[in-house]
Amino acid sequence: MNTLLCARTDFDAVVVGASAGGVSALQTLTSRLPADFGIPVFIVLHVPRDRPNGLSELLGARCALPVSEAEDKQTVTGGNVVIAPPDYHLLIETRESVALSVDAPVLFSRPAIDVLFESAACVFGARLLAILLTGASTDGSEGVAAVRAVGGNVWIQDPADATAPLMPAAAIAHAGADAVLTLEQICLALENTNT
């Protein structure tokens, strides 16, 4: 286990980005979140824009925390898992609320991981944990750079452990990471990140 990441457990929010292979990875990750997880979790998964998507139900079925699709200006408190709706960007508006936008897709994606991560970096600064998982896009690289620039913590799934290695590898190359971990190690670390 990476000692660096055990050194920091003082987070106010977690943002998670995933693309190809992400449904299964997110199912694993959310199913391992403890019931008393005290901070909010915001998730962007690249999804087709006009297909009904039961992601919140899918993840909610095996998660100890309530999982929902974001509504605009919704208040979000600790212990809630909030997912970006298809065809909207999810942004962190304040420490307690989210905003949505239909601004242009980023790298062909709406929702985009960069948009979530950058907006979260502006609001939570050093108190943010960002986790980037499997994917075949280069979305997330700029977001990871933004989080690291404000002193937030970034954990990236080891490309060798990811279903699709391109996205985590691109982010590591572009901005580096505070820890490169397997999905299992990320889950273990989250269990110890309880605030």
Place this chain on the structure above:
Amino acid sequence: MPSVVCRKIMEDERLLDIELRVLLEAIYLRYHYDFRSYAMSSIRRRVAQAMVRFKVDKISDFQHDLLRDPVLFSEMLQYLTVQVSEMFRDPSYFKAINTQVFPVLATYPSLKIWVAGCSSGEEVWSLAILLKEAGLLERTIIYATDINAEALRKAESGTFDVDRISQFSRNYLAAGGRHSLSDYYTSAYQGAVFDRALKRQIVFADHSLATDAVFSEVHFVSCRNVLIYFNKQLQDRAVGLFHESLVPLGFLGLGSKEALQFGAHQNDFEPFVKEQKVFRKVA
């Protein structure tokens, strides 16, 4: 895109928001465009994109230039205001309007519909087509309003890129369109030009939900994915305008992820088609 957002927050994330607020205040004082109550998360991103485009590194330098250069400001306005919609975006919404709202509207001898924040007009033209197919267009006036003059001009031209038309056609059929979308446009060099006859009933006008008042009594307000760019206070103001403008039992249609339930007017409307975010003003 080189991440200006990233570089800016590297400096100091608290200073970034102070400088942004000062910029928005300056724009209001100089040009009377009021973005002070917009959602900061989107404004931050849009200003950053504009700064990449205009190659400025500091918000304070950008402010200096914007205050002195109205042409630069009007170009920057595009970054602050333009929403990209599409015709019949969320076809299930338009289907609900067509099958559940229009039959009620049909009982009025004359109709007024307000498309607030219409941007480049995709949803205005969509409504006009459905109204025509329902036999209601001739007795309807559609007010299409926005703060962005350039977007309004584009909306009024009824011209859209040809490469967007196949998506529009799929949406049109999914929305319950009765013909072929190609019945309503002709292809020209510059794109697909929609039938001018549809436009006779549309009034395009400059109107700000942040600073202007109600201008007419209407039976239906469609305002989709506009409120998401506002903070809660401005959302309350806008919904208040809609409420004031609507006849008793008039309809309000919002974007699929917009809600009234957290706002000041939540008791002034009741769900009409809940899953499509169509509300009805309480009598």
